[in-house]
Amino acid sequence: MRCGAVVVGLVCAGLVASCTNGSEPPPEVAGLPAQRPNSVEEFERTAGSPPVWLGSELTVQSYEDGQGRLDGPFFAFGVEAFAVGKAIKGPVAASGIGERRAEPGQELVVVAADSRVRAGQWVPDEDDPKPKAELVVGGAPTALHRIPLTPPKSGVDVKLDSAVVVASVPAGAPVSIRVTDAGRTQTMDLRTGRRGPDAIAGYYRRNSAELTWTGHLSGGISTPLGGGRTPVEFAAGFKTMDPAHLTDKPTATLAPYTPRRGWAPPGGAWLVVPRPVVSRPFDPFSPLFDLALSDPAVFSLRLPDGTAIPAEPGSTTMSTEVLGPWPLKSGGLMTFAVPAEFQRGTVRASIGAAEVTATRLKKKAAGSWSPAPAPFDIPVDLG
Structure with missing residues (x-):
């Protein structure tokens, strides 16, 4: 001292x-x-x-x-x-x-x-x-x-x-x-x-849980940029090479307050969850695909009683092609308004609701799913 x-x-x-x-x-x-x-x-x-x-x-x-x-x-x-x-x-x-x-x-x-x-x-x-x-x-x-x-x-x-x-x-x-x-x-x-x-x-109960979910998505994307329809196979999960998050563990957090949204309404809380990232190996013979995700359209939270809660407004754009084992950029965070006593639920991700932009030889064009990947579920359990 x-x-x-x-x-x-x-x-x-x-x-x-x-x-x-x-x-x-x-x-x-x-x-x-x-x-x-x-x-x-x-x-x-x-x-x-x-x-x-x-x-x-x-x-x-x-x-x-x-x-x-x-x-x-x-x-x-x-x-x-x-x-x-x-x-x-x-x-x-x-x-x-x-x-x-x-x-x-x-x-x-x-x-x-x-x-x-x-x-x-x-x-x-x-x-x-x-x-x-x-x-x-x-x-x-x-x-x-x-x-x-x-x-x-x-x-x-x-x-x-x-x-x-x-x-x-x-x-x-x-x-x-x-x-x-x-x-x-x-x-x-x-x-x-x-x-x-x-x-x-809300600060004096168990209010976080690590997420370890990984998944695999199959679908197709049609684009006017050469080749018509491209079959796509995506890996989905939370690991990234983002330097700002290399030491972070993907965690779902129940929070009375967030810097962006302030204090939750009485009787409520914010469930803050990292967005999963989807990726596929770089293919020089295929267009590059970016996905624009609107949180309320793509993500929802299902409670044990069947209630479905859309994500709060938010968005991100993901570049799906990777040269290494994981994407270079994290998906950021999304938020759900939940009851203060929330303990468990399931995040449903409908990636097929994302807007697709294709790039090939410096040309860009909108793409469409054909077919869209099936929705996938991510369990969240705060115990």
Whole structure:
């Protein structure tokens, strides 16, 4: 841990009476410098630093399984440890935090952020609003500047830094953290790790599943560009050579929020699924075929009760010819509006509804299916 504290004061309205009670600190900590009552300090914590509570006069609180975490569109925050006591002393003094004690009537609370918990469902763009966190003590908020932790920019961007918050608060006062992200706020009681009634339920259930489906399509395309009808055999799946997605696993995600569509309506969620890509080996004696896919026309989601949900508006164009094992470009993402309790369904892809453009010797012409490939189904099961 290295120094770099951010010091801010808690609003003391209504709490002044508890700043001191006239008694003296315990003899074993009386010689330590006192942290200002109702103040908050933040520290950067580097990888390998000893726990803040090591050798201190703090007691680490335990949380129930599944508690101690908040998740949102662009952030995740987890508590590595929450500790309470009268003083910090011992090995941490050399780490940048420094020895300290609470004034009479106060106690120190320490919040250590889990360095492994930082990425939300979406990677934020530079112009996306940053999530904002506050430490709330007895109803009085203090803005935090190091929490939530900075999310990685990609799957290969590994971050090991963390943060520690040390606050002097009235003994026994309610202490919580609240984070506002994409316009919605969630709260967690730090003494218990329990999320408040403002928690967004969709983030605290299993909400993703890897897709491993592959398939084979047969059909034909008629075009005026030499040769008339061309039989086509397409491989279908999710693997691509797209540099932006080489390390990605194709995943179906149930999301309360997406950057493009915002928050789902009450009682609903967005099911975000990668478009399958179709391809065939390059044939120098055949026209090249591009497929223009309109999501609502090509893709639908069938629920277990038989309900069919068309994809939300969206489109893409796929070049079907490949020189390597997989297409060079991913199909991007499509979205379905589903009930918030969605668990499983089947994506039906009717590639025969795509518009075909043929290219041969720099000439382009519209093509038509003869016949169109049969629709194929991709199971989605979030378990």
